Amino acid sequence: MADYADLMQNVEGGKKDLVMTQVAQFLSEGRPPQEVLQEGLIAAMDAVGAKMESEEMFIPEVLRAAKTMEAGLEILQPHLAVGDVTVSGTVLIGTVKGDLHDIGKNLVAMLLSSAGFKVIDLGINVEPRSFAAKVEETGADFIGLSALLTTTMPMMEQTLEALETAGLRGRVRVLVGGAPVTQAWADQIGADGYASDAGAAIKVAKELGAVSS
Amino acid sequence: MRDRTPFEPVIQLRHLSDDTKQRIFDAALQVLADVGASVSHPEGVELLVRSGCTLDDSGLLRVPPSAVERALSTVPSSFALYDRSGSQAMTLGGNNVYFGTGSDLMWQYDVETGEHRPSGLDDIARVARVCDGLPNIDFVMSGAYPTDLGPQGVYLATFLTMMRNTTKPLVLVAENEVDLGAIIDTAADLRGGAERLREAPYLLAYVEPVSPLLHPRESIAKLLLCADAGVPVAYVPAPLAGATSPISSGGHVVQGMAECLLGLVVHQLRAPGAPFMFGVNQGSLDMVSGQPSYTAIESFMNYLTIVEMAKWLRLPNWGISGCTDSQAIDAQLGLEVAELTLLSMLLGSNLNHDVGFMGFGLTGSLEEIVITDEFVSMNKKLLSGVPAEDLDLAVEAIAGVGPKGHYLGHPHTRAHLRKGPGQWRPGLLNRDNRDRWVEAGSVDLREKARRKALAILQTDPPAPLDPGLLQRADARMNTLRRETV
Ligand code: B12
Numbered sequence: 001m002a003d004y005a006d007l008m009q010n011v012e013g014g015k016k017d018l019v020m021t022q023v024a025q026f027l028s029e030g031r032p033p034q035e036v037l038q039e040g041l042i043a044a045m046d047a048v049g050a051k052m053e054s055e056e057m058f059i060p061e062v063l064r065a066a067k068t069m070e071a072g073l074e075i076l077q078p079h080l081a082v083g084d085v086t087v088s089g090t091v092l093i094g095t096v097k098g099d100l101h102d103i104g105k106n107l108v109a110m111l112l113s114s115a116g117f118k119v120i121d122l123g124i125n126v127e128p129r130s131f132a133a134k135v136e137e138t139g140a141d142f143i144g145l146s147a148l149l150t151t152t153m154p155m156m157e158q159t160l161e162a163l164e165t166a167g168l169r170g171r172v173r174v175l176v177g178g179a180p181v182t183q184a185w186a187d188q189i190g191a192d193g194y195a196s197d198a199g200a201a202i203k204v205a206k207e208l209g210a211v212s213s
Numbered sequence: 214m215r216d217r218t219p220f221e222p223v224i225q226l227r228h229l230s231d232d233t234k235q236r237i238f239d240a241a242l243q244v245l246a247d248v249g250a251s252v253s254h255p256e257g258v259e260l261l262v263r264s265g266c267t268l269d270d271s272g273l274l275r276v277p278p279s280a281v282e283r284a285l286s287t288v289p290s291s292f293a294l295y296d297r298s299g300s301q302a303m304t305l306g307g308n309n310v311y312f313g314t315g316s317d318l319m320w321q322y323d324v325e326t327g328e329h330r331p332s333g334l335d336d337i338a339r340v341a342r343v344c345d346g347l348p349n350i351d352f353v354m355s356g357a358y359p360t361d362l363g364p365q366g367v368y369l370a371t372f373l374t375m376m377r378n379t380t381k382p383l384v385l386v387a388e389n390e391v392d393l394g395a396i397i398d399t400a401a402d403l404r405g406g407a408e409r410l411r412e413a414p415y416l417l418a419y420v421e422p423v424s425p426l427l428h429p430r431e432s433i434a435k436l437l438l439c440a441d442a443g444v445p446v447a448y449v450p451a452p453l454a455g456a457t458s459p460i461s462s463g464g465h466v467v468q469g470m471a472e473c474l475l476g477l478v479v480h481q482l483r484a485p486g487a488p489f490m491f492g493v494n495q496g497s498l499d500m501v502s503g504q505p506s507y508t509a510i511e512s513f514m515n516y517l518t519i520v521e522m523a524k525w526l527r528l529p530n531w532g533i534s535g536c537t538d539s540q541a542i543d544a545q546l547g548l549e550v551a552e553l554t555l556l557s558m559l560l561g562s563n564l565n566h567d568v569g570f571m572g573f574g575l576t577g578s579l580e581e582i583v584i585t586d587e588f589v590s591m592n593k594k595l596l597s598g599v600p601a602e603d604l605d606l607a608v609e610a611i612a613g614v615g616p617k618g619h620y621l622g623h624p625h626t627r628a629h630l631r632k633g634p635g636q637w638r639p640g641l642l643n644r645d646n647r648d649r650w651v652e653a654g655s656v657d658l659r660e661k662a663r664r665k666a667l668a669i670l671q672t673d674p675p676a677p678l679d680p681g682l683l684q685r686a687d688a689r690m691n692t693l694r695r696e697t698v
Contacts, residue, residue: 055501100429103498103505107503150360150364151364151367152364197502198503
């Protein structure tokens, strides 16, 4: 059993350079890349997740840990076979048209990426058509729509329609969230999932899984 | 409405030295001059560039200190708001303290059933009616978002409902310059012309830039519209410390001021001397849960600093009160409402909104409004202080009663029951002994507040508005709906 405790600690502490050197070191020692990934990097983020849950770590520290883990992953990537990086899927996320609120959306994006999703952030004030076009372009598995205003909630529905029109609705799971959004609203417009906060968003995304899987 | 003498606290809270305030102001000027801001309004940008601001290739607009100083020299240090009938109701500036609700809450604790449910247009009417009946609520914001209406024209519908249900001055949110325009036209119609509205403003518009350092097209458009119409406007960012502004109190205020002052510069360039309100909302983000908070103690510290800066700059200020993060009408609500409201009073903060806000600005409660009204009433007494020149030392009464006597029968006591040092009478707070309280049904504060709100809702509404005015407003509504479909 290789000792990844040190690596995990460094991921948690945001020691990017150290993590990159350590990952390279493990590889040169002949450790299986898949093991470094699972027992080192992913285990580290699981530990970080637990510490966030127990209020031992703060959001900015989690963010730094996620960035650090990504840096380590970059070193590892060329050594992993396609499909080895069990990314949970690609998520396109954005705040719907007419809405400029992005703090919640950013938190969801951040936690999704620290939980192993590939996240593409389209920003704020995103047109329904742009979501559809981006799905085509990136082959995303999930779409995350954020709305903080009651006036912009109908844009979620219009985004679903745009996906439908583009013939893409069946290819993606659509998650919705934001302060005025409820499970009932998600059901009403035919979204696949709803979450009231970032932690729940990860759970819902994982439970749903990508359409193809 | 009665043109009451404004309340100004005798006891005042200040904690920053002039030197500290100067440093905070200088840092805000430095952010404006060196970092700049992104302004997404071509006409606004042009106005700024023509008067000495610079625009770089990346689209960042930098504002020199001289532009801010010029704006500060033309902006009035106080302005008035007038009620529906056109009488002066509030003089905003100095240390005058006023209270009112907040806007757009998506859920309500139903005052009749206690149920937590989505807000509707009826709630806006109820909030306005209750505020109309409470003597210590001076202005009204919607208190609710009408989730039962479609998105087109909601803010005009909100305004009309408020105007029907209270005669107090209004503070309004709007989506953009189009619906705000329709609202201002209706207010001008009420007054009998745009010039009359300018002389006796019935409303103040609440406009927000986006932290950090972003000024959306709509925000600037609303700001310019208010400048043109002479309608007072508060240009107030809502940076959340640690998320959209620095986590430190100093940094939060510096960035927030830089955002607000950019608004001031554009506004005064467009209409020198037009009424403008300064402010920075004091929120913070919980670094564990990611929840925003309106009442975290750090945000109260930011708030102290912001209001002191407003005083130092001699600008009328936007403040906060009567609000809680609690999800229940409980002791936490009482505690947070009390602390925040008392701070506002001690600071001499001018326009204190958000009375009735619960759960991070998402839920409203009429009980909370009623409780805040009582709290303000009682503390107006406290903060009027003991009058130094008119100090009633009552030596004669003491001599008259002498040892072993009592004051219950003395004329001095009778003469002062209702005035001066006499007693403030609670409307809600309990002073009953146990037996009496039990006999009266063991009613707690929440229930008493609920009953008082319900009682106000039973009283006669304000006089109806001129049907012609409403018809013309309906026509504006139809145009608005057509245009935004
Ligand atoms: C900060 C803030 C602003 C800032 C936004 C800055 C920014 N960069 O985002 C500013 C000042 C710009 C702003 C502007 C306005 N705001 Co605002 N704002 C807020 C405030 C106080 C906090 C929002 C926030 O950041 N929360 C923190 C994050 C972490 O929480 P969250 O967004 O809810 O996200 C969490 C969950 O909802 C969920 N989630 C979010 N998105 C997604 C997406 C997916 C896919 C999933 C699964 C989950 C999920 O997970 C997140 C993390 O846990 C809220 C009040 C509130 N409590 O929500 C009002 C609020 C949303 N705003 C409101 C209003 C009215 C406005 C304005 C119209 C005001 C004005 N006078 O102009 C403008 C509109 C501008 C526009 N066109 O968008 C109202 C909305 C009322 C309504 N019924 O629609 C609110 C409720 C306040 C109020 N009661 O007045 N606002």
